[in-house]
Amino acid sequence: MHAQHFVIIKLILLLGFAVIIPTQRKGTYGRIKLFMVTILGIVTTLSFANYINVLKTGTFYYDFGNWQNFIGVQFRIDEFSSVFAIYISVLATLILIYSFKDIENLVSNKQCTNYYTILLVMLFSVFGLVYANDLFNMFVFMEILSITSCAIVSIVRRKKSYLASFKYLMINTIGSLSILKGIAYIYMVSGHLNISKINESMGMLWESNQSNIMVAIAFMMLGFAIKVAAFPMHIWLPDVYESAPASSAAFLSALANKVYVVTIIKIIYNVIGREILYELGLMDMVLFFAAAGIIMGSLFAIAQKNIKRMLAYSSVAQVGYIILALALNTPLGNKAALFHMISHGLLKTALFMSVGAIFYQCNREKTKQLDGLARRSPIELAVFAIAALGIVGIPGTSGFIGKLYLGIAILQVEKPLLLLVVIVSSFFSAFYFLPIIISAFVRDEAKSAEEKEMKKLPKTLVYPMVIIIIFSLIIGFYPQLVTVLAERAVNAFVLN
Amino acid sequence: MGTPHSVILLWVPALFIAFGLFEILIIPFLDDNHRIVRRISVSVFIFFSTLLIMLTYKEVLNAPIVYRISYIFGKGIYFKIDLLNYTLMVFSGFMWFVVGIFSFKDIKKRERERTFYFFYILTYISTIGTMMAGDLLSFFLFFEIMTFSSYALMVHYRGEKVLEAGKEYLYMGIIGGLFILSGILITSAYTQNYEWADLAEKLATPGMAKYLVAGLFIAGFGIKAGMVPFHFWVPKVYKEAPICVNAVSSGVMTKVGAYGILRVATVVFPIAFSGIGASSKVLLETTANIGGAIIWLGIISMLVGVFLALIEGDMKKMLAYHSVSQMGYIIMGIGVAAYLGSAGARGFVGSVYHMINHGIFKALLFMVAGIVFFSTEEMSMYKLGGLWRKKPFVAFLALIAVFGITGVPGFNGFISKSILHGAIVDAYQYGNPVFRYAELAFKLASAGTVCSFIKFYGFIFLGKGDIEVKEGFRQLRMMVPMSILAAVTVIIGLWPNWILDNLLIPASTSFYYNPSFVQQYISNIDFWKSKEIVSAIITYAAGFGIFVLGIKYHLFHMHLPKWISAERVIYHSVTDLCEELPNFCVKRYEKPLVFGDVIIYAILLTSILAYFVFSQLW
Structure with missing residues (x-):
């Protein structure tokens, strides 16, 4: 077998098992779980193998059915996408292991199998988005991703989650259509959908058809703003994260959200090109909205009473950081954005997992309900505390390094006001996380709560979050593990 | 002076931190049946670590001891002991030891004694760490650990009033x-x-x-x-x-x-x-x-x-x-x-x-x-x-x-x-x-x-x-x-x-x-x-x-008079702002944002396009 097929085998495996799962008889749920873990194990291995292969051979393109690339479906496999694929597959495996107990706790076994079918399709689309090298397939994968993620949100049969997923669907459709319109405008002038081809002719197109490309950029920008939930298009996010099961929320924030950021990076560098974006002078506007998102997201988070909803608003702020770093448009800014993306992915996943585990054990999800809980469920709350301190940016966690890089990148372009924004929002995040940690660890439990029995915490819930938090601590102390990879990846990406 | 001696001297920071972490790991395993062992281990650790630091006097007098740990935080951090922080470190070791003896009687609540000594040692290590730190990042690392672990000591006596005061300490520390x-x-x-x-x-x-x-x-x-x-x-x-x-x-x-x-x-x-x-x-x-x-x-x-x-x-x-x-x-x-x-x-x-x-x-x-x-x-x-x-x-x-x-x-x-x-x-x-x-x-x-x-x-x-x-x-x-x-x-x-x-x-x-x-x-x-x-x-x-x-x-x-209090002017103005403003924002803006999603989209799109049009005109 030729090494360049690894990527395709991954996708076929995911899609194939998504089809097989519903055909299984009843009562085989245990076997399905085993299947799932095996498949994701294989996928992870393949991702690593693929990365090694890319390191050996360099970037290569994969044409499906060997069709010529201006009409065919093409994947571009380079260091950037390979590194990111590893991140996705490792996190997906961990969240999957976590999700077994979490989902079983909320829905019936029959629905669980549905959940995993959808999940595999979703992972398929995530990998597709990472590798896709043509705009149309990018759009297709995006659509699959938004519909499947909508489905994993609404898996719990509650009015609230139906409403949330409906809102999610509607707004995301606007976003998708907006992106499609942008793609259409680009196609209109270039006659290509293949990203490499477009990029080749972009300089010429910019001379001749400026207005088309401008309109395309405007539509795409807003479309992606909706997709990554950037302020002020974040409105769907809190409802979705609040009503989704913890593992779905983890999938969304760790994978779906981040893969859209990856797509944005692709569009910026490979489709439109940094020079053109810079020339347009839009960056100040983006910086303004990112800064507004950071502040407003944190402020909204302080006022929330539900922990998951609070985490959602904190995500809005953190996405603001990533966009801010990208919009600085410097190498350091990119480094900060990539680092922050990975660090936030890990920390937010750990946070959602710990909140989910607390909910599993004692059905509590309000910020004021956690008094003294640390004595009875120390592991989840320790994970929660470390991850929360990471978001605040305490040294030793990955969040601190992310903030350090971001701060340095900001100061290099001489925008001290943005530094103030970052610092103030750090304080705000301390203000919404610390009361929870304090009340969980230091307060005494309310008398009435003590009598309630608590479920025993299964090991499959504990290990993934502990592993993730350890990852985050490791890259907090040794950030070069990520930055070296990220820098290499970006170089490979920019220099083609 | 033999080689082992000088090796130990040059490794003082690493040894200190390693012993400290070891001590921190031991404490949680010593339950209340072993209170005496725990107390002895705390005192012995503080005593010998101080002694270890004191031993370096002659080296420090010649030249500062520099100890590098590479790769942490990307570029590596280092510790530097010169006479100034040598003095302060020995002094802190002395204080921690003496106060440690006092605390045996002071910290009476048995069930939380373990937590207390855990954070007591952690605070000690981080304090010494801030003094040893040779660069800004490691200094900041230990400084923040010190803030958090000393918070845990401050609120040892739980209760609403204590927590209220502790919160002030913690927020001021974070600021x-x-x-x-x-x-x-x-x-x-x-x-x-x-x-x-x-x-x-x-x-x-x-x-x-x-x-x-x-x-x-x-x-x-x-x-x-x-x-x-x-x-x-x-x-x-x-x-x-x-x-x-x-x-x-x-x-x-x-x-x-x-x-x-x-x-x-x-x-x-x-x-x-x-x-x-x-x-x-x-x-x-x-x-x-x-x-x-x-x-x-x-x-x-x-x-x-x-x-x-x-x-x-x-x-x-x-x-x-x-x-x-x-x-x-x-x-x-x-x-x-x-x-x-x-x-x-x-x-x-x-x-x-x-x-x-x-x-x-x-x-x-x-x-x-x-x-x-x-x-x-x-x-x-x-x-x-x-x-x-x-x-x-x-x-x-x-x-x-x-x-x-x-x-x-x-x-x-x-x-x-x-x-x-x-x-x-x-x-x-x-x-x-x-x-x-x-x-x-x-x-x-x-x-x-x-x-x-x-x-x-x-x-x-x-x-x-x-x-x-x-x-x-x-x-x-x-x-x-x-x-x-x-x-x-x-x-x-x-x-x-x-x-x-x-x-x-x-x-x-x-x-x-x-x-x-x-x-x-x-x-x-x-x-x-x-x-x-x-x-x-x-x-x-x-x-x-x-x-x-x-x-x-x-x-x-x-x-x-109340208005002159710095607490009121500085701390309460900040915390009040942090409490009132979010509630206000949520009340005022959360709903309109949710209901106005399409309108926001339309407004932003038009404004971006309008921006493009105008930037082309000029």
């Missing part, structure tokens, strides 16, 4: 940390090196940015040091914290803040005095300006602290305000050390010496207050009295501590206060004459201190009191650490030159202070013949005068 982080970021934005030396380079740049950086660092460390106007957390938290935590916090942890200010203030000296080019002049000018500002900050802290202490009736709160005031002395000394450049040796030596002395007598005073509280259950000194009859030995120890803090000749406070007084005299002799007023303020603050402690001692131990003393309170084991502290107070007071000759004077010369100046003003000083004794007597007379006036006109029961 301080963010100040320092911004300072670090601005310092190292261009070089991406996190060395203290980069700060010096930053301070050499023209423009106002350098003052901003220095201001950020000083504010960040000032919060930790309890400097006015960030002093309000001190009395509030100390009132609720256990006695032994007060002792280490006031004794050592606030000194970390002062140490940080000292580092910032003197960071430029190695560059400035190597005399390369014109930048050294700019550097010295900058330092002089910063130093002048620090002197005034110190003076204000002294006066405000003393004043607030005078009108306070609660023992612990009053001692806390005195911590603020004494930190003011130290900060003023640091200011002189920076302000006068190479002639600032008296400020440097005085402030470091006062850090040590203040730690010792203030810990002793807190312990006295603790014993009084344990045996009478009463915190307000107005309700106490006549305790010397029932507790003569405690009264004796308290007298030593009071003599220490008020600067009676023969006790340690006198020594460092004399040097500090000399420093402020230098400041107006060699610098700006305006510091003559600073000297007056210094004398006023000293007189206020005397008055305040006449009040303290008089109301608690003298006079007629009929307060019940609890029977069966066994204080014997608490007397051991207190006696040690009292003995050290007297020993330093009688033989001050030992510490000066072996630690502080070599440290000051390694900080590029003028050796002949040091020789003239510090080495040859004879404390028993100096004019300072006269001024000590005058100070006592003035203090007594204030006391009489205060009693006569009931000044000690004065209440300040």
Whole structure:
């Protein structure tokens, strides 16, 4: 077998098992779980193998059915996408292991199998988005991703989650259509959908058809703003994260959200090109909205009473950081954005997992309900505390390094006001996380709560979050593990 | 000296941290059936780690020990032990050991004793870590760990009031940390090196940015040091914290803040005095300006602290305000050390010496207050009295501590206060004459201190009191650490030159202070013949005068108007904003944003397109 097929085998495996799962008889749920873990194990291995292969051979393109690339479906496999694929597959495996107990706790076994079918399709689309090298397939994968993620949100049969997923669907459709319109405008002038081809002719197109490309950029920008939930298009996010099961929320924030950021990076560098974006002078506007998102997201988070909803608003702020770093448009800014993306992915996943585990054990999800809980469920709350301190940016966690890089990148372009924004929002995040940690660890439990029995915490819930938090601590102390990879990846990406 | 010996010496930082982590890992496994093992392990760890550090004296005297740990935080961090932090580290080890013995009796609640010692050791390690740190990042790392772990110590006695006070401590700590982080970021934005030396380079740049950086660092460390106007957390938290935590916090942890200010203030000296080019002049000018500002900050802290202490009736709160005031002395000394450049040796030596002395007598005073509280259950000194009859030995120890803090000749406070007084005299002799007023303020603050402690001692131990003393309170084991502290107070007071000759004077010369100046003003000083004794007597007379006036006109029961409180102006305005604004935003904007999603989309799209159209037109 030729090494360049690894990527395709991954996708076929995911899609194939998504089809097989519903055909299984009843009562085989245990076997399905085993299947799932095996498949994701294989996928992870393949991702690593693929990365090694890319390191050996360099970037290569994969044409499906060997069709010529201006009409065919093409994947571009380079260091950037390979590194990111590893991140996705490792996190997906961990969240999957976590999700077994979490989902079983909320829905019936029959629905669980549905959940995993959808999940595999979703992972398929995530990998597709990472590798896709043509705009149309990018759009297709995006659509699959938004519909499947909508489905994993609404898996719990509650009015609230139906409403949330409906809102999610509607707004995301606007976003998708907006992106499609942008793609259409680009196609209109270039006659290509293949990203490499477009990029080749972009300089010429910019001379001749400026207005088309401008309109395309405007539509795409807003479309992606909706997709990554950037302020002020974040409105769907809190409802979705609040009503989704913890593992779905983890999938969304760790994978779906981040893969859209990856797509944005692709569009910026490979489709439109940094020079053109810079020339347009839009960056100040983006910086303004990112800064507004950071502040407003944190402020909204302080006022929330539900922990998951609070985490959602904190995500809005953190996405603001990533966009801010990208919009600085410097190498350091990119480094900060990539680092922050990975660090936030890990920390937010750990946070959602710990909140989910607390909910599993004692059905509590309000910020004021956690008094003294640390004595009875120390592991989840320790994970929660470390991850929360990471978001605040305490040294030793990955969040601190992310903030350090971001701060340095900001100061290099001489925008001290943005530094103030970052610092103030750090304080705000301390203000919404610390009361929870304090009340969980230091307060005494309310008398009435003590009598309630608590479920025993299964090991499959504990290990993934502990592993993730350890990852985050490791890259907090040794950030070069990520930055070296990220820098290499970006170089490979920019220099083609 | 054999090879193993020198290997151990060079590895001191790593060994220290490794042993510390090991000790931290052991404590959770020693449950309450093994309390004695736990206590012994805590004491033994602190004792031997201090001993380990002390062993390096000869090496440190030759050259600073530098120990690198590569790859952490990307570029690696390093530890550096020079004479200044050697002194402070040994001092903190001593304090932690002594207070540790006291805590065996103090921390009574058995079920949480384990948590207490866990964080006690963690705070110890991080405090030593901040002192050892050679670069800004590792300093910041340990500094933040110290904030969080000391928070856990402060709120050891749980309960709503304690948590409220603890929250204030934690938020102030975080705000301080963010100040320092911004300072670090601005310092190292261009070089991406996190060395203290980069700060010096930053301070050499023209423009106002350098003052901003220095201001950020000083504010960040000032919060930790309890400097006015960030002093309000001190009395509030100390009132609720256990006695032994007060002792280490006031004794050592606030000194970390002062140490940080000292580092910032003197960071430029190695560059400035190597005399390369014109930048050294700019550097010295900058330092002089910063130093002048620090002197005034110190003076204000002294006066405000003393004043607030005078009108306070609660023992612990009053001692806390005195911590603020004494930190003011130290900060003023640091200011002189920076302000006068190479002639600032008296400020440097005085402030470091006062850090040590203040730690010792203030810990002793807190312990006295603790014993009084344990045996009478009463915190307000107005309700106490006549305790010397029932507790003569405690009264004796308290007298030593009071003599220490008020600067009676023969006790340690006198020594460092004399040097500090000399420093402020230098400041107006060699610098700006305006510091003559600073000297007056210094004398006023000293007189206020005397008055305040006449009040303290008089109301608690003298006079007629009929307060019940609890029977069966066994204080014997608490007397051991207190006696040690009292003995050290007297020993330093009688033989001050030992510490000066072996630690502080070599440290000051390694900080590029003028050796002949040091020789003239510090080495040859004879404390028993100096004019300072006269001024000590005058100070006592003035203090007594204030006391009489205060009693006569009931000044000690004065209440300040609420609007003047720094807590209200600074802390509550921030927290109120953080609580009110989000609620307001959510009420006002969350719903409209949700319902207006499509409209927002349309508006943004139109505005971007409109922007494009207009940018094309022009």
